[in-house]
Amino acid sequence: MDKVIQAQLRSIEEKNNVKILYAVESGSRGWGFESKDSDFDVRFIYVHPIEWYLSVFEGADVIEIPVDEVLDVNGWDLRKALKLMYRSNASLLEWLSSPIIYKQNQEFANELRYVSEKYFSPISSIYHYISIAKKSFDGLEGLKGIKLKKLFYVIRPILACMWIEKFNTIPPMNLQAMMKKVEIHNNIRKIIEELVVVKADSIESDSINQPIELMKFLRDKLEYYYSYAKDIKAEKERDSRTLNEFFHKTLRDYSGGINE
Template sequence: MTDVLDLDLSPVIAEQPGPVLFATVSGAHLYGFPSRDSDVDLRGVHLLPAADLVGLREPDETRSRTWVRDGVEMDLVTHDLRKFARLMLRRNGYVLEQLLSPLVVHTTGAHRELAALVPGVLTRHHAHHYRGFAQTQWRLFERTGELKPLLYTFRVLLTGIHLMRSGEVQPHLPTLAVEVGAAPDRLPELIAAKAEREHGDAAVDHARVRAEVERLHRLLDEAQATSALPDAPTAYDALHDLVVRIRLER
């Protein structure tokens, strides 16, 4: 299994054009169920020159690259700071998980400032993000019977429930299984099976897991209805000021 903590990923960041404000590991390593052959998903933010944003040409605000380095498949996606800030304001739990990932490859003061603004972008409507993500992964599981989309289904529902209850973004499935207290009994066994193979049949009773997924959906609905999170983000002005300041400083 690829242990991301054993990899020196700093050269990957050094190869990128222009400043990189942060890069973290996302995907299965962040979620707590990497396989022996899992790739390494790197996510982050880069900074375009101001001239690229004020002219007539539309800038390419997202950079994406997939390649093999030292026998490990790497997948790197970064957004320009402005685009990332806009995504933060769109009830997008995915980018918040990347921003707050403890698996940090590269960081700066701007990274820490962005992370500090996360509480001001969280709303009860982030439940829609996790509900929709779960529905997509569940349909994939029903079509393929594979373990990976089933674990993703459990993971995003538990993340959504935890977020609605606590106001904390927690994507790590083994941690969620303990903190939420509503995880399926077989979850540790399924995570262990995923460690052995990236793709493969889940070998579960479909009717039973369907009932478990429906139960988690109900818990997410209940958690959203009673959540103390606001209806709208409060950090718009702070994010705007941060984007302008960092752009002008560079």
């Protein structure tokens, strides 16, 4: 699949006259709990030739490829990505710690990670993860059989909240990376580790009986982080100068010579 993905990325560059600076896996394979039939969720950041950014009217800032059973590929223009970074977009921040990198300019990636730390917002991130966890958790309670996929959509966001509370930094995308550092009861840790193994040998639609101890843990954490988020001190308005400087530097360094 790596060859297929690489070919897709090259095709995107040629057809759209752009340069892809960073491309990663953003779905369950990057999260660390894929199933046998999980697709590949490829996300990327790209730049246009510099003239594109000087147009009176802004052009489309997303490139999306029709989704099939195997590949889900789409990306954001650099300017869109930086606007989202200003708002501490959790999905974008996660891409920067993906364990599966399909393509990257190393200098660009390192600088983007450095910039991202300046715009990370614990408040918005906590609320983002709580929202994801609650939406999935509410659909599980009361059911005898629950889909593993949906259960992990509660587990990972809760662990992300635990990471933010402990370290006040951007949580890793990967579940196992978080599990190594957050403080979690051994029984819960063992249940989650066993579920990862089960999911790896299952398909996306498979269900299991409710793990009662884990469900109680998740419910308690959801209630706790709702209260915790309300007590976080309001943040000062962020300055956009660092983003502008990074934007200008990136265009100078990488926009020239695209399909000239």
